[in-house]
Amino acid sequence: MLEVAGLNAGYGRAHILFDLDLSAAKGEVVVLLGRNGAGKSTALKAMMGLVRAVSGVVRRFGEPIQDAAPYQIARLGLGYVPEDRRIFTDLSVEENLEVGRQPKRAQAPYWTVQRLFELFPNLGRMRGRLGGQMSGGEQQMLTIARTLMGNPAAILLDEPSEGIAPVIVEQMVKTIRELKGEGLTVLLSEQNMNFAAAVADRAYLIEQGHIRFSGDLAAVREKYQTL
Secondary structure, three states: OOOEEEEEEOOOEEEEEEEEEEEHHHHHEEEEEOOOOOOHHHHHHHHOOOOEEEEEEEEEOEEOOOOOHHHHHHHHEEEEEEOOOOOOOOOHHHHHHHOOOOOOOOOOOOOOHHHHHOHOOOOOOOOEEHHHHHHHHHHHHHHHHHHHHOOOOOEEEEEEOOOOOOHHHHHHHHHHHHHHHHHOOEEEEOOOOHHHHOOOOOEEEEEEEEEEEEHHHHHHHHHOOOO
């Protein structure tokens, strides 16, 4: 579903990612685990075309996409949820969702507003509320729901548990498990090992822009604690 091979990327003269290799299969939840500044967010942005890849390949269903513009990558069925959320604060929940609407696409779950309210009951109870009047955790849920309105086959989540209340973190775990059950490929960046262990099938450990280790969560947990 999603493959990255030999990816090098950065900002200007700052080289951040070094020969990054990772993959995620259909219906798999994979976590890119690392401390602050390890290169996690840059990796997701490079896959989405928001940071220019200097070299390497990003493939979706085997087709290279690293030279496409971000809007083209989104239309190809790759969704992205940034860490800073970026909802429209002066639009209601329902209006935010409509902004993200894209046509139904092959090999991807089809989402409607009603289905998303079933997935995120909190949003359903505040469909008329303005985005700026929501808590950080509620805004995070809205950002994920808005991305799902694009009917992606795979979704990139940048630190979904960061800065939200424990009760919302629990809901986020449930949501990611349900997305996996829908056959959606999920690649998330995280530094919270407990959250990662609750949702992921496999993990990659990134440090200073290099993949240091990959494997099941038990093995990665042991390596992560030594960083």
